[in-house]
Amino acid sequence: MGNIQSGLNQHLERLDEIFATRGDYVQTLRFMQQMADNIIRQLVGLPDWENGKVDLAEAADHIARAEYYRWLTYLILLILDLVICLVTCLGLAKQSRLLLTTMMVFGVLTLILSWASLGADLATAVGISDFCVSPDKFLMNQTKDFITADITHYYLYCSQTLPSPFQQALTIFQRSLTTMQIQVQGLLQFAVPLFPTAERDLLSIQYLLNSSEASLHQLTALLDCRGLHKDYLEALLGVCYDGVEGLLYLCLFSLLAAGASCAMLCVVPRVLRRIAARERDYDDMDEEDPFNPQAHRMAARNPGRSNLHSFCSYSSSLGSQSSLQPPTQAASNAPVSEYMNQSVLFGGNPRYENVPLIGRGSPPPSVYFQPFSNAYSPSMRANYLSMTEDQVRHFGNDLRA
Template sequence: MQGQLKEHLARLDEIFSPRRDYTQTLRFIEKMADNIVQQLTALPNSSKAREDLATVANRAGHIEHYRWLAYLLLLILDLLICLLTCLGLAKQSRWLLSVIMAFGVLTLALSWASLGLDTAAAVGTSDLCVSPDKFIVNRTKTFLTEDVVHYYLYCSQSLASPFQQSLTIFQRSLTTMQIQVQGLLQFSLAVFPTAERDLLGIQRLLNSTESGLHQLTVLLDCRSLHKDYLDGLVGLCYDGVEGVLYLCLFSLLAAAAFCVMLCAIPRSFSLLVSRDGDHDVDEEDPFNPRAQRMAAYGSNRSNVHSFCSYSSSLGSQGSLQPPMPTSSGTPAPEYMNQSMLFGGIPQYENVPLIGRGSPPPSYSPSMRNTYLSMTDAQIRPCGRDFQV
């Protein structure tokens, strides 16, 4: 504005040179323009506090995106390790439990690292949110006055705007300039018609400056900026800190769960090893069906072994010949004839029953059943011993 106004005033000064009163009006307009520039210069210089909010928002969006993706991957890894742990315990797989131990240590380190980052972020944000007004005053005290900062932080009706005086002087000076230009257009064009172009140019410039003044007044008002400040403060100090605390809780629970898992997996290893080494002890359990079958099989083996021993002892008695029947004409006993008919062995017919391995009359039915239930494969070795 100041440059364009000086160009118009320089040409009008040449045109109005014969009229001293017109040139004095031009000097007054120039003085009012300098006053406006002075008032605009007196406004606080906020160039040092200027920040590209779009860049900050994009940067925060990228950080939030990667933060969300990292926590999602960490959650998936935790769930996968838990499922593999259940699978390894169900299948009693040692190598799978070893792999889970390695991944569990890695996930535990990631959980503690995320917990540290979230705690640091929560503490830093909490320090800011305890006294945000004081923090902003300390950060802006080098280039903004305290009354300006308080005006925007509190925006109370009892606080007067620190820009009110400058804006009032701006408005008054601009109004005075418009009145002077309007007077020159009304009285000087009849004598100096060539001055119409420059006077209309100054009038358009002043009108645009007035619209700029209204926009500046709205921008310097504290209500819109204070509302944005409160919304940002609520989002950061309430929603943001609450979300960070939930992330801390998630990291803490994950770290605690993996600590318990890493302490329980070695116990599972020891149980698996002891179970492999205690099969013999388990077979002695009277409530174990497999132990009962093994005990029955052992009793049968002991019976067979005793029978084989007894049969071998019979084989050793092969040299003992039974007494030959006399050559007298006495007929053979009836039981000998029956044994001959039914395939008996005559040489053992006169041997007492205990010597032939026959069961005594007092043999119990259960022992007889056990005796008869032995297979040919179990008594075949005894047959060879018997023939000896």
């Protein structure tokens, strides 16, 4: 508008020099100058929008960037939760303490991230909810320093019953332009035939007035509340309904992720304790197994513990043999007890079924026959132990014959 004012003043000054001899034309030029000054005053009376100017494109870029990182963060958190669950199930199936311990560490990390995201979502949802309770009052408090309350109220509510605060200024602007155009048209009709040099300046003023009228129509459309009020309502619906609903869903996701992490951190230690107890039981069973070579190596490393297990196994086998021995006559009990004492004294193995006859120090078979039980004496025992395997075999054949 400053360019239009400066151009109009230049043309009016030249026309004032041209129409110096005609007072009526000079008076018309003064009236046109007053109309131009009146238009400038009405435009200056409009609020200073520079103080409340916001670059919506830049704000949209910031919001889009924040939304992208938010989406990426939650996608990574979801993938991490799924991987932890799958690897935890694999560790439970394989009963691997290393996998379960590693997943416990990642579970603690996921738990921290879940609670942090839950806190951030709740804080954002609460802040937006406070704004959505009374958005009109919030905006009026933010703009009260550079925009009057009637203008803010006009845009926030945009009621047909409310008068536009710009109606008076726009009306004066329109009337002043119309008056100036009428005056220029009269000068072109009556003054140009007398002052042909004034036609160029009058046509330039007419062009400036037509451009000002087009700018007036654009300004009227921009100052109308309907377009801005529609955008305001759509923004409120998007933020206060869709935005808060989305934040609540994100809070639910973070809460479920935190609950799953807590459940895993509670279950995995118990599973680890059970796996450790089961491994201890398997180790004890392997140490008691005489056919396990690893048990023999462990017994060689821990002789005291192996002797204890041997004594316990010998006692249990001794008790089982004594319990399974059927009651017989008194004469047959003496050789059996004497044989058991013999096996203990000479280092015999209680499991004597798989040991050779000479190696286990057992008495000759004749001792279990009733007719020869009384003939068994300590001298016979000494002679039997000194005999070789072939001699024992011949001795048994002779007895059977």
